[in-house]
Amino acid sequence: MKCTLNRVLKTALFLIVFVFYIPVFCDRPSMPVQKEYLSENHKYKLIVTPSEYFSRPVSFWEILFGSLWIFKPSHSQLPCVAQLYQLDQNSHFKLVWKKNLKNECTPVHALASNDGENVVTIDDWGSIGEGENVVVIYGKEGEFIKSYSLKDILAIKTVKDEIPDEKNIYSYQYSSYFFPPENSSSTQNVQFVRSITSTFWGNGHYIDNKNHKLVLLVVKNNEFPLSEKAQFIVKEIPLKQ
Secondary structure, three states: OHHHHHHHHHHHHHHHHHHHHHHHHHOOEOOOOOEEEEOOOOOEEEEEEOOOOOOOOOOHHHHHHHOOOOOOOOOOOOOOEEEEEEEOOOOOEEEEEEEEOOOOOOEEEEEEOOOOOOEEEEEEOOEOOOOOOOEEEEOOOOOEEEEEOHHHHHHOOEEEEOOOOHHHOOOOOEOOOOOOOOEEEEEOOEEEEEOOOOEEOEOOOEEEOOOOEEEEEEEOEOOOOOOOOOOEEEEEEEOOO
């Protein structure tokens, strides 16, 4: 009887590890780090610091039970922080504002406008294309203006087809053991490569400073955004809202 109970417990433990730990580990991005982003004219610099909770090494048990949201921290206690700096006449960057971002961990990418009146974050770390913060726009004092889910973005009228400029392409910074699987999702006749936690929807996004618009390049042909075979459509969002 005791042997049978032990086998049952061992089997249950194995299933828990297999269901919750292995998928998260295989689809886990590399450790988030503080990053700097310059505006196109190099007059503004945005520094984004990840939440301290997510930017430290984690144990097996935190990965395992974190999948069950047991270890999930309060966003207000350990926020992701952005600091915008402006280049002054002495060629020194001076702080304009410091604000908490809506991202739980950190954005995958960020942009700053040439006039310093807008900051844009792209995606949540480790869950690209998911949730309500796929695109978030902030104002001249760092105040939140509006957030967009992938569904919201796809509902925006397509402007044209475009090939990303290499200078705007950013890395997803997944660990070397991560490979996008060959499954996909289809939304409004647009197909995307998916992983367990992410939907790889675009790359090469930029700010059109002349017209004060955010230009989003969205994959339309079920290819990984960094692939040479990827084809893109353009969505535009006015920054002055």
